[in-house]
Amino acid sequence: MSLAEQGAEMARRSILQTLRQPAMVIPPIAFPLVLMAVNVGGLQSATRLPGFPTDNYLNFAIAFPFIQGALFASINAGSSLARDVETGFMRRLALTPMQRAALLMGNLAGVMTVALCSSVIYLVVGFAAGLRFEAGVGGVLVLLALGLLIALAFASLGALIGLRTGSGEAVQGVFPVFFVLVFLSSNALPRELIEQDWFRAIATVNPVSYLFEGLRSLVIFGWDGEALALGFGVALAIALPAVLGASAALNTRLVRT
Amino acid sequence: MTATNGIEVAGVVREFKNGPRAVDGIDLEVAPGEIYGFLGPNGAGKSTTVLMLTTLLPPTAGSARVAGHDIVRDGAAVRALIGAALQEAALDPLLTGRDHMRLQTTLQGLPKGRRRARGDELLERLGLADAADRKVGGYSGGMKRRLDVALALVHYPRVLFLDEPTTGLDPSSRSDLWNEVARLARDEGVTVFLTTQYLEEADVLADRVGIIDHGRIVAEGTPERLKAEIGRPSVEAIPAERSERDAIAAVLARFGAPVAASPGAAAVRLENGEDLVAVVRALDAERVRVADLQLHQPSLDDVFLAKTGRKLEADEEAAASEPAEAAA
Numbered sequence: 124m125s126l127a128e129q130g131a132e133m134a135r136r137s138i139l140q141t142l143r144q145p146a147m148v149i150p151p152i153a154f155p156l157v158l159m160a161v162n163v164g165g166l167q168s169a170t171r172l173p174g175f176p177t178d179n180y181l182n183f184a185i186a187f188p189f190i191q192g193a194l195f196a197s198i199n200a201g202s203s204l205a206r207d208v209e210t211g212f213m214r215r216l217a218l219t220p221m222q223r224a225a226l227l228m229g230n231l232a233g234v235m236t237v238a239l240c241s242s243v244i245y246l247v248v249g250f251a252a253g254l255r256f257e258a259g260v261g262g263v264l265v266l267l268a269l270g271l272l273i274a275l276a277f278a279s280l281g282a283l284i285g286l287r288t289g290s291g292e293a294v295q296g297v298f299p300v301f302f303v304l305v306f307l308s309s310n311a312l313p314r315e316l317i318e319q320d321w322f323r324a325i326a327t328v329n330p331v332s333y334l335f336e337g338l339r340s341l342v343i344f345g346w347d348g349e350a351l352a353l354g355f356g357v358a359l360a361i362a363l364p365a366v367l368g369a370s371a372a373l374n375t376r377l378v379r380t
Numbered sequence: 381m382t383a384t385n386g387i388e389v390a391g392v393v394r395e396f397k398n399g400p401r402a403v404d405g406i407d408l409e410v411a412p413g414e415i416y417g418f419l420g421p422n423g424a425g426k427s428t429t430v431l432m433l434t435t436l437l438p439p440t441a442g443s444a445r446v447a448g449h450d451i452v453r454d455g456a457a458v459r460a461l462i463g464a465a466l467q468e469a470a471l472d473p474l475l476t477g478r479d480h481m482r483l484q485t486t487l488q489g490l491p492k493g494r495r496r497a498r499g500d501e502l503l504e505r506l507g508l509a510d511a512a513d514r515k516v517g518g519y520s521g522g523m524k525r526r527l528d529v530a531l532a533l534v535h536y537p538r539v540l541f542l543d544e545p546t547t548g549l550d551p552s553s554r555s556d557l558w559n560e561v562a563r564l565a566r567d568e569g570v571t572v573f574l575t576t577q578y579l580e581e582a583d584v585l586a587d588r589v590g591i592i593d594h595g596r597i598v599a600e601g602t603p604e605r606l607k608a609e610i611g612r613p614s615v616e617a618i619p620a621e622r623s624e625r626d627a628i629a630a631v632l633a634r635f636g637a638p639v640a641a642s643p644g645a646a647a648v649r650l651e652n653g654e655d656l657v658a659v660v661r662a663l664d665a666e667r668v669r670v671a672d673l674q675l676h677q678p679s680l681d682d683v684f685l686a687k688t689g690r691k692l693e694a695d696e697e698a699a700a701s702e703p704a705e706a707a708a
Contacts, residue, residue: 211470
């Protein structure tokens with residue numbers, strides 16, 4: 124049996140797990156949209172600041188749900204794997220001829236499928252609310268690709284924590300840390316318009332800022348090679364070591380002779 | 381070993397860091413189609429042995445072959461031929477019974493056209509067909525255990541490992557599972573390695589029993605042979621008045637050495653040549669009133685007591701008093 128077939132079956136399981144837990148479906152879709160609506164309502168006046176890149180705050184804020192959705196993806200991926208460790212399900216899998224990679228691949232693929240569905244909903248709501256997309260249809264596809272890569276990066280981090288600790292609580296405990304990183308980034312204002320020096324300095328070294336900027340560049344500026352390169356580069360720089368770390372942790376968990 | 385469906389263990393040891401030897405050099409052989417009961421108290425080394433024989437834990441020393449393959453050098457071949465239901469029913473509470481079957485039949489590499497039929501067949505056989513489309517989180521303990529066993533069987537294993545399969549189950553669920561295990565061995569020739577801390581389970585189900593204590597096998601043989609080694613029955617008397625317990629114990633002491641008895645009662649292992657009639661006459665002669673008088677044939681607990689100096693029943697009762705399965 125091929126790795127792809129095993130991975131597809133594990134992905135199906137991951138999607139079923141998510142769909143059967145309303146708490147894993149509704150918050151990742153509703154919370155980011157609600158927060159975006161609050162920001163758009165409250166920060167529209169920020170667009171009048173000299174140098175603000177768009178006259179509609181929605182165009183600026185649409186990146187926010189993608190990042191927050193990715194954080195939820197990290198919780199889903201990590202909690203699911205931690206539960207497999209806690210319940211002993213990992214041992215059941217270890218007794219089958221399943222390749223180790225299929226478990227991680229399937230888990231991440233399932234989480235990313237859910238993330239893709241969420242992303243489409245964010246965009247549909249955004250367009251319905253008046254979103255203008257400078258990069259056109261191709262840009263929408265690139266935005267979805269970057270959004271998925273970001274979801275993969277955070278989901279892999281969640282998987283790494285879930286596999287290392289074997290504890291759902293530990294995975295949940297990391298969520299506030301990720302959230303702080305989101306708020307100490309350029310999520311609400313362009314970095315150059317942040318007046319507080321310390322905040323601007325943190326936002327500049329915070330990799331999450333470049334994820335926001337890569338996503339929103341497609342909406343506001345069209346095709347900005349530098350912003351996209353930084354966005355994809357940072358997402359890859361998080362995803363690669365996280366996937367490798369999660370694979371190593373899985374090898375430790377799935378011990379068999 | 382010439383037969384390929386058996387188990388052969390030689391000097392297997394498992395040490396954990398900063399801990400005692402969980403398994404301390406065990407040797408055993410299980411013949412094809414045999415049900416081998418591995419009996420011992422909590423922490424005796426039963427589950428560690430199962431983890432090693434199912435390739436999930438490498439032994440520190442020694443060697444073992446399962447279904448004709450070395451558990452260390454040829455783990456994948458061993459796994460292809462064995463099924464295992466480990467101590468906790470390792471199920472995903474969010475999946476249905478049918479989802480579990482689909483996943484397991486796929487991962488075990490059954491041909492696509494056979495997966496659904498095999499899953500349905502096992503769900504039916506284990507009495508789970510009606511609950512197949514319900515999430516496992518709502519299953520009772522007995523249903524989870526049966527699904528666990530069904531999952532272990534999807535790929536037609538030749539050797540089945542069951543690690544305390546009936547712990548926490550009600551008597552009816554326990555009996556159902558015993559019947560299925562016995563059927564597997566009898567009708568399909570599956571070799572069963574069954575760990576348990578229930579004496580009755582080993583007595584009823586196992587063709588042979590190995591008793592493990594502190595990581596070592598202290599006795600091995602058929603339940604009948606092990607009990608025959610103890611030989612003599614014991615007699616237990618429960619006084620009509622608690623105050624007469626010592627008087628009864630004094631009378632019984634004439635007939636053999638004292639053994640553990642129920643609270644408030646007295647018991648002795650009868651010496652050769654003594655019988656219940658003589659005991660009744662002696663009690664009558666002393667005019668002590670007895671509420672109940674029982675003759676106990678030797679049990680596996682007596683075997684355990686004789687081999688280790690401790691009773692297994694205490695652990696068993698503690699385990700049995702754990703919360704029983706919830707209703708479905």
